[in-house]
Amino acid sequence: MTTGTTSAAPQRSAEVDDLVARTRAFVREEVVPVEDRHDGDITAAGGDVLRRQLQARALELGLLAPHGPVEYGGHGLSMRERARVFEEAGYALFGAMAINAAAPDEGNMHLLDRIATPEQRERFLAPLVRAEARSAFAMTEPAPGAGSDPSALRTIAVRTPGGWRIEGQKVFITGADGADFFIIMARTSGEPGERGGGTMFLAPASSPGLRVGRHVPTMDRSMVGGHCEVSFDGLEVTANAVLGEVDEGFRYVQVRLGPARMTHVMRWLGAAVRAHETALDYALERRSMGARLTDQGLAQHLIAENEIDLAATRALLDVACTALDSGSPAAQETSIAKTFGAEAIGRVVDRSLQLCGGMGTSADLPIARIAREVRPFRVYDGPSEVHRFAIAKRAASAARRRVQG
Amino acid sequence: MTTGTTSAAPQRSAEVDDLVARTRAFVREEVVPVEDRHDGDITAAGGDVLRRQLQARALELGLLAPHGPVEYGGHGLSMRERARVFEEAGYALFGAMAINAAAPDEGNMHLLDRIATPEQRERFLAPLVRAEARSAFAMTEPAPGAGSDPSALRTIAVRTPGGWRIEGQKVFITGADGADFFIIMARTSGEPGERGGGTMFLAPASSPGLRVGRHVPTMDRSMVGGHCEVSFDGLEVTANAVLGEVDEGFRYVQVRLGPARMTHVMRWLGAAVRAHETALDYALERRSMGARLTDQGLAQHLIAENEIDLAATRALLDVACTALDSGSPAAQETSIAKTFGAEAIGRVVDRSLQLCGGMGTSADLPIARIAREVRPFRVYDGPSEVHRFAIAKRAASAARRRVQG
């Protein structure tokens, strides 16, 4: 049904098929026009006001939170199942937000669902799934703090009589402006550079000492709440603000990151599909040097490469999701799918732009804006270089084990 | 278990798991040493004599013909299942031959199993599965005849009172020297360039008028029976030599080609795994500029790229096999898996060679020989360029259908 002409996972239930089809229709018919009208700029399009409108409509259509726990109104889909729905949602830049499956809320729901206390579930997870609240995940710090190497964490939480006091600076905190609450990663023991001693905290945005600063002016513009500087200046939280166990935060980061990387791939894959479809439609219409573009070898080269990249991304995603669904941490599988996927998606969008020539560079087609939005994905959730380093390390370890036994 | 550290298809039965493990042990312990002794040169290693020895041993171990019909002693594996076994077999250049799963016999079994008459099954398929006979598939012709464009077919079959008389020249006929019988593609109607009018015929190698000529001196050396010139000079066959229906040969070519492409990918993937493992073992041992090679970024780049290419090939193969197992012709899926797979396998072997430096270029490691063997796979069963052309055409057609409805 989608473009590329292959799909990784034929065996799905009729229920999921239906959700896919309805998400597809909603996104293409109701979300795409909004994106087009505002060149994918969420601020120009109305920010949280638009978000609430679209989410209300998605709720009406029964499309909200495909991944969310059923008890709070989500559809409780497995990773493999959400892959198909999220790809359809990602077809429009505001599509994932519209169904309440956008980063960082989606990953935060996943995390809370796994490690929150019953009380925290009710207070933070329930409204998040129901799209009554937005959230942010505050981990990244300005250099030389936590970045692609999380262990460099410098934000500190020290015990107080009533709980903890948090001090530190964060940056690139997606969705921070307007978020209702934050999940904060802070060091409770150890030194920057040590792979331990991190703890996660939950804090309402209104907490004294929590300040959202400027939006970092990044190239992408589709994410509600921007990518912000955030500072904690004597932020006091109570003991029950700890998410999970003290000093176990780095482990939870991995719990969140594996699936979060995959859902990013799913969503951006949808955006790449839109770029590819747009280019195909253009190439079917456009004639050059006496022939339709789709009949010219050098255009066919671009089209075929796109089909291959889309299919391979989808296939690697399916492998990683299958592993995650089976309970594996799937570190190698998700690293590979993220690295290949982010780069393949970038290539697909770039080739699509190229196929459309001058039109491709303009806002009259959606491709230039998709290019702008997907580029950072090769950087966040682990730059390709860091993933390659990790992939090679794991391969070397596996080889050592093979040789030794 | 295998290298790359991911596998596409976790959910397999214990029986298949066992066959995989036993094939792995047989190939690594008994076939690899023979290959290494002779630098993968089948002629130097004994040709059909070696083949019979290895196949006798595989029969003894219950490993023969994983893909073959159960009624003739095969294991009747699905495409997805054989993917794992063939990858293990392909780890040694003679491994697929050893378990009677090498081209072209393996593809010919597949074809005969689908379209042969009961009589033809007994006479041709049964001994083939049991490794009592070898076969060849005679389609490719010298320019300007059938090549990557099969419709250019020039070999002609004309009706005679007793059946058909075949005239024509073939080239690059794998396994022809020593084959017991041939499946011959000949034109029974239409003109070269028309996509119809081909018919398949079965003919024993001993038929008068069938002559096997010189071995084309190709860069690869591991295939028993070489890649030969074959001529049909008044070759007479009876009416029941027709395989399937008259004039339906081009359709059967596709029946054979889809799966045959995939089994090629499976086998060569195994060879790529051996190159990658060899390079990892080398890099674990070798130190340069004060550090182990596996700890150096530029080597890590090569290792990670290999892991990604192996994982993506395996994942695309799984997608295509799943489609084939479901009864789909899977034209797009097999084209994509073949094109990506052949190129990725070539890259993996090339990077492995590079990692081993001077040693990589020598016969003291198996990589240089694997490089020589896998290179032609980007050419046969459809060069990458022809597949890209077809992939783009199908994508354009799908786009047209999407736009129109």
Add this chain to the structure above:
Amino acid sequence: MTTGTTSAAPQRSAEVDDLVARTRAFVREEVVPVEDRHDGDITAAGGDVLRRQLQARALELGLLAPHGPVEYGGHGLSMRERARVFEEAGYALFGAMAINAAAPDEGNMHLLDRIATPEQRERFLAPLVRAEARSAFAMTEPAPGAGSDPSALRTIAVRTPGGWRIEGQKVFITGADGADFFIIMARTSGEPGERGGGTMFLAPASSPGLRVGRHVPTMDRSMVGGHCEVSFDGLEVTANAVLGEVDEGFRYVQVRLGPARMTHVMRWLGAAVRAHETALDYALERRSMGARLTDQGLAQHLIAENEIDLAATRALLDVACTALDSGSPAAQETSIAKTFGAEAIGRVVDRSLQLCGGMGTSADLPIARIAREVRPFRVYDGPSEVHRFAIAKRAASAARRRVQG
């Protein structure tokens, strides 16, 4: 002196060396800060007002029009010589404009210098070189008109008693808004698709019937006057408005295009150098996983690839400029330098962005904006695919000649 650490052409006169050094100082010290203040957005930065300020300063410093005829105050540099100066100018997005060497004026000066009548020189070329006027080159048309295939030209000029009347639509006309005059490509004989029958006309912007429409909202933002829609609705010009000979326009297009492609490469090469220098500076400072980024293999890979791409672009540019300076049309050399250069420049900027991680995606560094500006260069002045087509055609023709004699 520049980054990459190689330069293609060591043997230049002291005078050119001095011009290079002074241009470098001016651009880095006076133009870069303006660009940085406005994220390279020429409209935000003041458009023509800023242009006039910078050009006044460049005039004062003796840096205006390095390529312009000496008689009008330019420096009369050869192509090889201007390569070095333009690269320095391109280091800032407004740098080429500042020294009056930006597209399309620079290419228009080149064209007028070669084919204008003495009267046209005085009226159009002189003020252009002196930066007293801006110009536009109106060739590209909306589909299905002239684009990467100029012969599709549909704008028509018909003879009138007093000269010509021009009717047609143009699009992507760089610098049109605010230009003082236009060079217009119109068909005076033949049909769309025929490679002949084009004529160039000169027309003041104030001519009745010439209308500049909307700015196409393209991804780049650094070019003064935008990329506009332009329409000719009964535009009347006198006979002496013809530039060169009637029906020879397509030939002049080539006269303009060869060098214009090269000067684009020169300027964008400078922008790529800035991205690369920015990334190197960042990588020298930034530590990750216990080591400076410049000491990590996967970062070294990106840096080395940048150095190679910059050096190869500079070397191919030098080859093409040498050929152009010798009087050759240098069609193959300029196609190769353009295609390789545009793609290499894109890769350099992309890798630089990647090296800087999150910072690379933000406007706090200049890389994201450079990425946005250079992307369209793979499309305009001939998309890579059209150049590859032409390069292959010429190679085939050369091979045919070699075989035949």
Add this chain to the structure above:
Amino acid sequence: MTTGTTSAAPQRSAEVDDLVARTRAFVREEVVPVEDRHDGDITAAGGDVLRRQLQARALELGLLAPHGPVEYGGHGLSMRERARVFEEAGYALFGAMAINAAAPDEGNMHLLDRIATPEQRERFLAPLVRAEARSAFAMTEPAPGAGSDPSALRTIAVRTPGGWRIEGQKVFITGADGADFFIIMARTSGEPGERGGGTMFLAPASSPGLRVGRHVPTMDRSMVGGHCEVSFDGLEVTANAVLGEVDEGFRYVQVRLGPARMTHVMRWLGAAVRAHETALDYALERRSMGARLTDQGLAQHLIAENEIDLAATRALLDVACTALDSGSPAAQETSIAKTFGAEAIGRVVDRSLQLCGGMGTSADLPIARIAREVRPFRVYDGPSEVHRFAIAKRAASAARRRVQG
């Protein structure tokens, strides 16, 4: 004149033009047929017997040693000049040998010409230039000795009353079998890993204690004398066997390596040209799917990429040669030209093979053999990865200097 259709250096004297033309004629008419007859296998073709025949003929034609000192009968060409002649010679795999410009003799002549004493010149350099002797350069050692990191040198020379005694193992010593003398790199002070303490020695092949062992069975087969294991077991040399100064050997290695890398690029560029020409000729003749191959976009893509790679290699070579001719060590320029050149040459040959399909994989065309010969060049004289490491290091140093003022 050559293929690709561009050349880097138009301005050469008539004398060099003439030498280029005559070398071209000799190589294409007299050397190519010998190569073709023996599939480029120097042993099958007669080894030193063939070498002497071809060199005698080259002497007769005045083509011997274009790079050699004039006093011994060479032509004394500069690096830029020899680039053109060596490219013509490299067109045939035995071509460089035929004009006495093959590795390692050619590099050894270069080295001896720079640092040999007058006595050493007469004894070793003179017969080498006149093709009366062959030589080898014994540096590389089995792991963990000198390889891509020469400082790992383990062969030791200790002073004796009469000179030095050398002990050690070498491997991959090109041309060793049948060489008349060796230049030996041995450690005279310091420890493996230290970048100092190496000394070069000259020793006749007949010296007691010098033993040439087995030919390492590498994938290439065109180099006379093979790539051998060599051992020094109490090899005694006199004091005047020292080449240059004691402990300065590592410096001389660089003197030899920079130019030697470039001459390798020149020769292999010629081989790549032959592959490309062969593919063009094939593509001009071959029709597929109703059209000539040169008219099909996906073939055009391969052809254009070849043209670009050939042109860029030639251009980077010209930059490096110009720098070397000016007296610069040109470390960055030669690293870049070597790395890009070796990889581009590999790509050109691979695409050429691909264009010719099945024929490309056979010995009926020269491409498969050229592929086998050029592959090791990405490994020797510095693997691409080691060069990239060095290129990045130099770029970082240059950036540091720039930042600091």
